Structures are given as C-alpha cells and as structure tokens.
Amino acid sequence: MALDDYHRNQDNDVRLVDFLDDKLQSFADLDTLDSLLDSVKAQQDLLKQQLHDARNDHNVAQQASDKHATSIKEKASAFQRDQDDLDRRLQVVTQSETSDEALQKFETSMERLRKLDLASGYTEMLQEVETLRLECNEQLGKSDEAVLTAYKRLSALAAGLQPLSEAAEGAAPHLIVHVMRTAYTLRTQIEQAFAADFGKTLNKMGWPKQGISVPPGLQQEWNTHIEKLIDLQKAELVAADTANSSKTSKDEPAVLLPLEVMVRSLELRFNYHFSGDRPTNRLDKPEYFLNHVLDLVNSYCGFFQTNLQPLLLANFRGSDLAMIPAYIDAISALITALIPMLQRKLLSILPQVSDQPQLLSNLMHEVMSFDTTIQEEWNYTPLSPATVWRGLAHFILEKQSYFSKWLAVERDFALARYESIISDRSTGELDYDSVSADSTKPTKAAVRVNDLLETVTERYRSLSSFSQKIRFLIEIQVEIFNQFRYRLNNSLQAFLTQTTAVARAVHGVTREEQAELAGAKGMDHLCRVYGSAEYLEKAMRDWSDDVFFLELWEELQYRASSKVNIKGDLNMAEIAAKTNASISNDSQETQELEGAIFEETAGNYRSLRIRSEEVICDTLIYHVRDVLRPYARINPWASLSAAGSGSESSLTAELDAPLTLLDTYLSFLSRALSKAALRRIVRVVGHSLQITLWDSVLLRHSFSTAGASQFVSDFRGICSVFDRYLGADAGRNAMLRLDNGLTLLDLPVRGEIPVEVDAEGSSETVGKKKWGLFEVERRVFIDNEAARDVLEEMGLEILAESDAREVLQRRVELSS
Numbered sequence: 001m002a003l004d005d006y007h008r009n010q011d012n013d014v015r016l017v018d019f020l021d022d023k024l025q026s027f028a029d030l031d032t033l034d035s036l037l038d039s040v041k042a043q044q045d046l047l048k049q050q051l052h053d054a055r056n057d058h059n060v061a062q063q064a065s066d067k068h069a070t071s072i073k074e075k076a077s078a079f080q081r082d083q084d085d086l087d088r089r090l091q092v093v094t095q096s097e098t099s100d101e102a103l104q105k106f107e108t109s110m111e112r113l114r115k116l117d118l119a120s121g122y123t124e125m126l127q128e129v130e131t132l133r134l135e136c137n138e139q140l141g142k143s144d145e146a147v148l149t150a151y152k153r154l155s156a157l158a159a160g161l162q163p164l165s166e167a168a169e170g171a172a173p174h175l176i177v178h179v180m181r182t183a184y185t186l187r188t189q190i191e192q193a194f195a196a197d198f199g200k201t202l203n204k205m206g207w208p209k210q211g212i213s214v215p216p217g218l219q220q221e222w223n224t225h226i227e228k229l230i231d232l233q234k235a236e237l238v239a240a241d242t243a244n245s246s247k248t249s250k251d252e253p254a255v256l257l258p259l260e261v262m263v264r265s266l267e268l269r270f271n272y273h274f275s276g277d278r279p280t281n282r283l284d285k286p287e288y289f290l291n292h293v294l295d296l297v298n299s300y301c302g303f304f305q306t307n308l309q310p311l312l313l314a315n316f317r318g319s320d321l322a323m324i325p326a327y328i329d330a331i332s333a334l335i336t337a338l339i340p341m342l343q344r345k346l347l348s349i350l351p352q353v354s355d356q357p358q359l360l361s362n363l364m365h366e367v368m369s370f371d372t373t374i375q376e377e378w379n380y381t382p383l384s385p386a387t388v389w390r391g392l393a394h395f396i397l398e399k400q401s402y403f404s405k406w407l408a409v410e411r412d413f414a415l416a417r418y419e420s421i422i423s424d425r426s427t428g429e430l431d432y433d434s435v436s437a438d439s440t441k442p443t444k445a446a447v448r449v450n451d452l453l454e455t456v457t458e459r460y461r462s463l464s465s466f467s468q469k470i471r472f473l474i475e476i477q478v479e480i481f482n483q484f485r486y487r488l489n490n491s492l493q494a495f496l497t498q499t500t501a502v503a504r505a506v507h508g509v510t511r512e513e514q515a516e517l518a519g520a521k522g523m524d525h526l527c528r529v530y531g532s533a534e535y536l537e538k539a540m541r542d543w544s545d546d547v548f549f550l551e552l553w554e555e556l557q558y559r560a561s562s563k564v565n566i567k568g569d570l571n572m573a574e575i576a577a578k579t580n581a582s583i584s585n586d587s588q589e590t591q592e593l594e595g596a597i598f599e600e601t602a603g604n605y606r607s608l609r610i611r612s613e614e615v616i617c618d619t620l621i622y623h624v625r626d627v628l629r630p631y632a633r634i635n636p637w638a639s640l641s642a643a644g645s646g647s648e649s650s651l652t653a654e655l656d657a658p659l660t661l662l663d664t665y666l667s668f669l670s671r672a673l674s675k676a677a678l679r680r681i682v683r684v685v686g687h688s689l690q691i692t693l694w695d696s697v698l699l700r701h702s703f704s705t706a707g708a709s710q711f712v713s714d715f716r717g718i719c720s721v722f723d724r725y726l727g728a729d730a731g732r733n734a735m736l737r738l739d740n741g742l743t744l745l746d747l748p749v750r751g752e753i754p755v756e757v758d759a760e761g762s763s764e765t766v767g768k769k770k771w772g773l774f775e776v777e778r779r780v781f782i783d784n785e786a787a788r789d790v791l792e793e794m795g796l797e798i799l800a801e802s803d804a805r806e807v808l809q810r811r812v813e814l815s816s
Helices: 002-023 027-094 099-139 144-167 173-205 216-243 257-273 287-307 309-316 330-353 357-377 391-399 403-423 444-460 466-499 501-507 511-516 519-544 547-562 572-578 599-633 653-672 675-698 705-726 730-734 736-745 773-780 784-794 801-808
Strands: 755-757 763-765
Touching: 099 144, 099 173, 144 173, 144 216, 173 216, 173 257, 216 257, 216 309, 257 287, 257 330, 287 309, 287 330, 287 357, 309 330, 330 357, 330 391, 357 391, 357 403, 357 444, 391 403, 403 444, 403 466, 444 466, 444 519, 466 519, 466 547, 466 572, 466 599, 519 547, 519 599, 519 653, 547 572, 572 599, 599 653, 599 675, 653 675, 653 705, 675 705, 675 730, 675 736, 705 730, 705 736, 730 736, 736 801, 773 784, 773 801, 784 801
Parallel strands: none
Antiparallel strands: 755 763
16 A cells, blocks of 8 residues: 555656646746746645535435435335235135236136126127117118218228228127128118119109100209218218229229119110010120110210209219219219120120120120220210220120130131132232322232231220230231231242242243243232332331320330230230330330331331342343343444444344343333332342443443444433433433443544634634543543543543543554
C-alpha cells in the first residue's frame, strides 16, 4: 500500500512539474504568480464542492436501493404466502393431495366451462337465426319492408360467419352450413313471393304483348315490385362485384331479378317455337332462334328504356354498381337476361350437331354473327364499357370445350376447298381479268386460294380468344399458304428438270414434254409460278396492314416480350417458326419487334418469286444466245462497203431469228408481267446480250466504216424490240456500254464542226460537233487522262479507257 502511495505521489509531482513548466516559462511569468495561485485555489474549491455533492447523491441512491430491496423481499414473502394459500384452497376444492393434481383438475373444469360458453353462444346464434326466419315468414305478405330488413340481417350474419370460420381453421362447419342453408331457403321463399306478386302486376299489364306500356294505375305497383326485387338482390350484386374486382371479359354479370321474372314469359314462347318437332326448330337453321332473340330486343327496347331505366338509375346511381352496364342500362340488362335462355338452347343442340361438321360450322357462323350484331348494333358490354363481351361463341368454344372440334371441321373444309381449287386444271391458267393491266397476272388458283383464306379470316375474326385466333392462323391459313408454295416450288423444279440438259438425260424427258415447255409455253409456265408468288406475297403484305392482323401481331409481341404463355399445345418457338422468327429473339425483349405476323410465309413467297424471276431471265438468255450463235459466227464486217451494206434500215439476215424470238418472249411477258418486273428482266437480259455481242462480235472482228454502221443498225434493231414494250431508250439503257462502244466504233474517219455563214460573212457554230475517228484515236491513246477527257466530251462516260482503246483498234482504218 505504501508502495502505491509512493508511486501516486511520484505521479503528482511529475504533473506538478509539468504544470509549472507550462505556466512559468520566463521571468516575466513570475509577475502572474499571484493570479495563478488564485486560479488554482478556485479550482480546488470547485472540486471539493463537486466531491461533496457526489457523496450526497451516492448516499441518497444507496438508501433508495436498500428500500427497494426490502420492498421486493416483502412482496416475495407475500406472494409465497398467497401461493401456499391458493394451493391449499385448490387442493380442498378439487379434493386433491398435490397442487399439480389440483391444477390439472381445475383446467379440465375451465375447459368444460369454455365449451359451455361456446355452446351457449351457438345456441344464441341459432335462436337469432330462427327468430329472423320466423319473423320473415310471419311478415311475408304483410310487410315487405320488415321481411327485407330481417332477411338482410340474416344474410349479413351468414356472410360474416364464413371469414370467421376460415380464420379459426374451419371451426363450426355445421353451424355455418345451417345458417347459409336457412338464408338460402328464406331468400328463395322471398324471391318466389315477390316474383308471384310481380307476376300478377305483369298479367294486369298484359305482358308480354307487343306495344305494351305501364298503365298509370299500375305505375306505383310496377315501381314497388321492381324496387323490392332489386333490393333483395342488391347485397349479392355488391358482394359479387367486390369479389370480381378485376372485371375480366371471362366474368358474366348476374341477371337482375325483375328481368329474370319478365323473361320467363318470353322463354315459354321461345321454347314453344324452338323445341320439339316445330318447323321453326331446325338444326340447320340456328339463325331462326338467334334472330328471334334479336327481334325481342328490338321489340321491347323502347319499353324497358322508358319504364325500367329510371328505376335502375334511382337504385344504382352513386354506388359501385353504377359502372356496370348490365345493372345501370336497361337494354344491357334485357340482353343479359336473354343470354341464359340462348345458352340453354345451345346446350341442348350442341350434342346433336357436334358430329355433323356442316351443321357445327353453320352453327358457329350464325352464333358469331349474332355476337357481332349484339356488340355493334346494341353496344353490349355488360361488365364495363372498356371490356369486350366474349359472346356465345366463347361459351361454346371455351366453356363447353368445342373449339378443337370446330377447328378440325373448319380445317377440313378449308383443305377440301383448297384441293378442289388446285385439282381444277383451268385454275392453273393466268388470270388476266383479276388485276389491272399494268400488274403481274396471277393464276386463277392463286386468286381463288387468296379468296379462300380471306373467307377463313372472316370465320374467326370475331373470336375473342388470342390462342384460338393463333391456332386458326397457323393450322389453316399458314398451312394452306405453305402447301400452295410447295406446289409452286415443285412446278418450278419440274420446269428446271425438263429443260436442263443433264436433268433431261437423267429423268428421260420426252420430246413432247420438252415441246410443252419451249417458247411462249415455257414462259407461261414460269409466269404462273412468278405471278402466283408475287400475288400472294402482296396479299400477305396487305393482310399484315389489316387492323385484325395488326392487333394479333401486337398481342403476339407483348406475349413474347412478357413471357406470357399461350393457352393450348402451341409454344412460342413453334409460333415464331410459322409467323415471324424475330419474336423468339431474346435480344428483342425490350424493343418493338420488326416485321409482321406473316413475315416468314411472305419471305418464303418472296424467295420463290425471286427464284422464278431468275429462271425466267436464265431461260430467256439461254434461248436468245442459242439463236444468236449464227449471227456471232458471221464475219462480213471488215469487207462491207458503203455500196454493199444495203439501205440504212436493213438488218443482217442472221439477226431475224433472234429478233423474232425476243419479240415473241417480250410480247408474252409484257402481257403477263408488270412494267417493273418486265423492266428488271429486260435489264438482266440486255446485260447478258450486251456481253455476248461485245465479246463475240465487237472484240472478235474488225470493222470497216460500212461494217460498223451495219453493226450499229443491227444493234438499234435489237433495241427497238425492247423499246416496243418498255418505251423509248429501254434497249439502249439496258445495253448502255455496248451503245457507247458502238458510238465510238461508228465514228466517221473525218470529223467536222457544223457552221453557218451569215450575209456579212461571219460564221457561227450550229449543231453538235461530229467527232472524227483519227482525232478521237489520237487523244484516246495519249494517256488515260486525255482519254477520259475526250470520252466525257463525247458523252461516253460508261466506257473505260481500256474499253475505248479496244474498240478503236477494231476499226480497219486504224489497225492498218
């Protein structure tokens, strides 16, 4: 201890020394020694006061702690005494020897009391339910207002029990069943009583005769009965609306009770006419009963609009039900009440027509026509103005699962019609009347196939289900498009097989078969393929701009990007392969997809069109080159003289056959193809002909002045054939390089500048300069720059410098 005090004193001395060193650093600081001592003394006094206060606080806290500890001990002792007393009493009450045994017996007694209390609550609830039931029965027919009040309390009680039971893990199921059954039975009794009263009023009015109105003396009765029935049903409508807050097109609104009562008389008349062996009840004439319902709506719309509409507004305005047309609009309410009658009729006839394809197809056609009429003429959207009504077609195809059977029927009909079209030999001919004179002519088969597929579109255009539309598109329309394309492609391949030398040798094509594909007949065969492919490709482009297919394409894009499944056995990869491959591209997820829904099919037809156009060009080039060989073999060009060349307009005799053949082909093609297609073909053929004449004639022979003029005359004769069908300069533009070369080849030996001398003796240049052969030759052979300058001055920009030199070397005047 002494050692600790020693070290403590040592630390204090060190701190003191440090303090003095800090405050007294010079002799001048000794003058402030008094003030320093005063400051130290003040700090010492403050520390003493703080130490005193801390000791006082500690004493107070210690006393409080001692007091709290004493209190806790006293409470613990009191609790133990009470616990011992409770155990003794519990043992006495339960006549038990130990406290644990007494506690177990006590808990058993409490459980019995809880069950007794619960049974008492059940009994009270049953008594309340029974009281409400008796009150309703007693007041029924006396005070409808009291009946509705009691029923609403019972209905609210039944509605509130179900959530409580679910929260309690299905407690009291028998009680809930009893209360709900009682409420349902009571509701049925009330509805029957109210309906009977309303029926009496309707009989007084003469319902359902034509031109009916509510007499002034019955107006109050009418209003009262309508309001009572709506009041009875209103809570159920609100509950259903709350449960189906999404209001999808798959939901159906309830029929208003007043309308349900009134439609019973209409249904009796309906059943009289459209059941049994009545002549109006015909399976092949479903339009009879469908049009009958449309007539009912048209006949009674005025009555309901005048007499029911104000009551609907008074009962539903301001509530959540005011946004549901089936409850707030009298006409929509009437149609909603008639729909179940039609559904029951359809259920009765569907089993009879399902195995008869013609009847099933006709039924679906008439049902969809009925749906369209209801939607378009009566603007029927029962759930919400923004929700499309799916119609009776959805009821049959989706809810009753008849879609697959109907699709199979329509597919079989369409394929049978397609087979009938292509089996008719006359449909393979070009149809010159179906399109304008300037358009490419399709075959009659292509036109009729397109008409068939447009009819198919109308068959399923009004369907509300996206998956059903897609299946119609892929399984019928795309399938027929593909089958027809395969047929056109096979026809093209057959032509190539029978016209190619190797293929003829392999397949043993007869002379008769070759003759059928020679000349204009062969062009006709190819134009059938080309015209049909172009016609249907354009048709698909037009279809893709149709609102129906645009909406289908947008929905398909949305489902592809959102990974939304498509109902049925189709997946997105299969749909992409049949429609547009871009929808299966993951990189397009956040982007708008390009193309259209017929992209793949239209692309296949485009490829077929391009291929068939190439074959037309190749065939035409092959035959023209073949008949042009005698012309290429002659060599009179260097020996021709001005006297022997004949008149300026005469053509070389060996050119007659090529021109006749070219004219024959172009004459046919000008009638079968559009101007644009013919211009493309002429451009390709002209380019090929230009190469042949350039290589086989121009660069192979030497030319005198007269020979060059004759070659130019022959060239103009060839161009005139092209011009005859495509307008002036068509041939020259197709063979512009050869035209420029012949212009250079046909230069006169000497050039001249046309001048005119006036009366005063002055001269003036008139007309275009006529270049001379030697002048042009001199500049062309100087260098490339000089050659390019003179060619540009002559307007021969197409020719290269090397071409110009080669052409000029063919003139005998220069070569010698």
